[in-house]
Each structure stands twice: as structure tokens, then as C-alpha cells.
Amino acid sequence: MTNITLYGTPISTYVRTAQLVLSAAEVDYDIKDVGIFNGDNLTDSYLKKHPFGKIPTLEIEGETLYEANAITYFVNEKFAQGKFAPDDLWLQSRMYQIISIINNYLYAPAVSVLTIENLVKPSQGKEIDQAAVEGAIAPSKTALEAIETLVTGDPCLLSSELTIADFYLIPIFFYVSKTPQFDQIMTNTPKLKDWWEAVRSLDLVQEICG
Ligand SMILES: N[C@@H](CCC(=O)N[C@@H](CS)C(=O)NCC(=O)O)C(=O)O
Structure with a gap:
């Protein structure tokens, strides 16, 4: 306890x-x-x-x-003495911008629709709402492409170190990467592709999401 x-x-x-x-x-x-x-x-x-x-x-x-x-x-x-937020004002502002994009524009189409429809509903014996899935592709893509323009780090989103923005995006990618629409929503996001390849196998990520 x-x-x-x-x-x-x-x-x-x-x-x-x-x-x-x-x-x-x-x-x-x-x-x-x-x-x-x-x-x-x-x-x-x-x-x-x-x-x-x-x-x-x-x-x-x-x-x-x-x-x-x-x-x-x-x-x-x-x-953590603030180590999961960048010290630099611009990078810190970008971190909050990415979090806000996730909360306001990515979560609903990518999690509430693509993840729930493709991964959760079938496990509950329910039918996938294909119209909802189709409708979620464009907004997911828009949100990911917006985040792509803000990726300045390597291998993490904003630097070589994980920040809270990574902690928001990793769990979403863990699910959405397993959906049939993943390649389609990721066509214009090469930096996010590299990011996901780099972070998905981290011990921390496997411990929490794996
Ligand atoms: N604004 C909340 C959102 C949290 C949220 O949406 N959690 C989802 C699970 S991932 C939930 O509680 N869903 C239940 C529901 O909407 O009834 C936060 O940042 O903590």
C-alpha cells in the first residue's frame, strides 16, 4: 500500500x-x-x-x-524536478500545443472512433460502424499532420528526452497503430513514423502499454 x-x-x-x-x-x-x-x-x-x-x-x-x-x-x-517538460520556452509551449491538439482534435477520431470501433467493439461482439470509421480518417490525419509540423526532437517529439507530450501520444499510438486505417492516417507523417519506431520498444512503454 x-x-x-x-x-x-x-x-x-x-x-x-x-x-x-x-x-x-x-x-x-x-x-x-x-x-x-x-x-x-x-x-x-x-x-x-x-x-x-x-x-x-x-x-x-x-x-x-x-x-x-x-x-x-x-x-x-x-x-521529477520538472524534467519531463523542456526548459526552453518555445519547446515548452510546443509541448502544451501538442497536448492540446491531442485532447481537442486527435483523441475523439483516433481513440473514441478508430480504436473503439476496430479494437473494442469486435471484442464485445458488436458490429463495427464503418461509416463512423470512414468519417474518423480525415480528422485523425489532420491532427497527426498538425503534430508532425511540431516535431523537432529526435528520437522523442521535442528533443532527445521524453516529455509529457510523448506520454500523451504513446498510448494513443499503441492502439491506433493496430487499426487497419493506421497506414492511411500516417501517409504524410514520416517524423511521427520514426518517433513511433523509436519509442514503442522502450522498457517504460512496454511496462505500461505492452
Ligand atoms: N479531460 C480528461 C479526459 C479523460 C478521458 O476522456 N478519459 C476517458 C478514458 S481514456 C474516459 O474517462 N472515458 C469515459 C467516458 O467518457 O465515459 C483528462 O484529461 O483526464
Whole structure:
């Protein structure tokens, strides 16, 4: 038992983002499973922690912290001396820009549609909504191409070191790279292709996503 608890199911990309920063910062924590397909996230007790019923939520120092953005910021500052955010103002701003693109433009088509339709629904015995899949290709491609223009690092997104932006994008790539539309949405993103080849086999990535 530790005094840090992460609520959420480890299949969630946002939970994995939190796990990546916690592990990279070598923080011991417990994970309490809160499922999203069985309604755990909408129970009264969980809604008291997170009024929007999303995962993850972190309990630490007697406080409850939700939103991956807040969790990754806190963990990075508290336990890693800020090393997972670039010092340079422009690179740090680019990091937040990539995170914002992921949250606002990539997650919905790439995770809520391509991942759920191709990888989750068949495992639940449900039919794939092909129209939804077709409709998610262009917005996924647009978001990835926008991120591509911001990649200045090697082998990581912004430098030679992992940042919180990598921790957001890795769990999404872990799923979307397994979908039949991956090649199609990645036609114009050679830097992201190289990035994914470099980071996918890192021990940290295998530990959390593998
Ligand atoms: N803005 C939230 C988003 C978190 C989020 O969307 N989590 C997904 C799982 S990856 C979830 O809780 N889905 C459940 C639902 O929407 O009912 C954050 O940054 O933490």
C-alpha cells in the first residue's frame, strides 16, 4: 500500500499517460480499477472524486486531482524536478500545443472512433460502424499532420528526452497503430513514423502499454 492512488482502468489512454509519468518519475502508487465500460466511472462514490465521471483521478497528499493535464504537471514538478517538460520556452509551449491538439482534435477520431470501433467493439461482439470509421480518417490525419509540423526532437517529439507530450501520444499510438486505417492516417507523417519506431520498444512503454 502506498499513499498515492490512481483511479482508472489501465486500458485507458489517459490513465496510461498518468502511469507513464508516474513510472518515469519512479513514483510508487496503487491503482484502483474504475472501469468505463461497466459504469464504475458513473457511480456516486466515483462521481464524488471526479464530477465528470472520467478517468484518471489521482489521490495524493489527502487531495484529489483529476484531469491528466493537472496530474502530469503535478507529478512532473513534485517528483521529477520538472524534467519531463523542456526548459526552453518555445519547446515548452510546443509541448502544451501538442497536448492540446491531442485532447481537442486527435483523441475523439483516433481513440473514441478508430480504436473503439476496430479494437473494442469486435471484442464485445458488436458490429463495427464503418461509416463512423470512414468519417474518423480525415480528422485523425489532420491532427497527426498538425503534430508532425511540431516535431523537432529526435528520437522523442521535442528533443532527445521524453516529455509529457510523448506520454500523451504513446498510448494513443499503441492502439491506433493496430487499426487497419493506421497506414492511411500516417501517409504524410514520416517524423511521427520514426518517433513511433523509436519509442514503442522502450522498457517504460512496454511496462505500461505492452
Ligand atoms: N479531460 C480528461 C479526459 C479523460 C478521458 O476522456 N478519459 C476517458 C478514458 S481514456 C474516459 O474517462 N472515458 C469515459 C467516458 O467518457 O465515459 C483528462 O484529461 O483526464
